[in-house]
């Protein structure tokens with residue numbers, strides 16, 4: 006075993022496997038396959054003790070290879086952990102590890118789309134994340150809890166950083182052993198990027214952030230999203246999802262008085278006719294300083310029922326965890342304000 010610490014990301018899982026004897030390498034692979042990082046305590050828990058030398062090399066491998074580091078950890082009562090991660094240039098992004106085994110990763114520092122209800126878009130985009138910086142978010146999250154699912158729903162619009170995100174999708178498959186089918190690319194769309202996504206070999210599942218099926222309302226809510234007509238975006242997203250062989254997830258952040266009327270439901274169901282997918286209603290987390298709130302619980306249930314009555318599957322995701330600044334971009338926003 007070499008004294009030099011290999012770069013975790015450059016060597017990936019093979020770095021661990023080469024550094025260990027066969028039985029321990031196999032166990033390392035099983036640990037990674039179970040969604041955990043092969044730390045010395047993980048070996049202990051499974052009844053296989055590493056020698057001091059193996060432990061030192063493994064620890065060196067775990068510590069030295071990363072180009073990013075966790076600078077703040079915020080844990081909510083339901084177990085969700087939000088990580089503020091410092092990049093090499095000192096900029097910061099957020100990653101969320103959820104107890105359901107999912108990790109929500111960021112793809113950019115800031116975001117250019119500027120959704121009116123989102124803290125991440127308040128200051129525009131500063132730069133794209135590199136594939137290393139995307140993959141390492143999963144590595145950090147796995148040190149907090151088991152992770153076997155990735156959602157590209159953190160800070161940034163992944164289609165604006167398409168090549169790096171799609172590279173990360175393939176590397177997370179190869180190095181972290183999470184298949185693209187367990188990775189979800191969440192985008193506001195655009196026909197061209199959706200068509201280009203179909204050309205990649207490793208293709209994740211797709212979530213389309215629609216939020217409104219009314220052209221004027223969507224442009225107001227997502228001011229710098231692609232200006233393609235909504236039916237064209239939905240058709241391109243549906244075509245991609247059919248190619249990949251997974252249903253299209255249509256995301257709809259619920260905003261009281263903005264997109265929760267009967268007419269909004271009617272427009273949504275109309276644009277989704279013939280689409281192979283489902284609607285995921287997301288209960289809005291209030292962001293300090295922004296004038297939006299979620300509809301009442303009764304209204305949310307009524308909306309989901311109305312969509313189902315039109316033959317479209319609907320789910321409700323309530324990620325409200327205000328004790329962990331659960332809304333997108335809030336931890337970074339707070340750090341920015343406090344650290345300014």
Ligand code: SF4
Nearest residue numbers: 116119120123126161
């Ligand atoms: S919701 Fe997503 S696309 Fe919109 S500003 Fe926030 S990070 Fe960007």
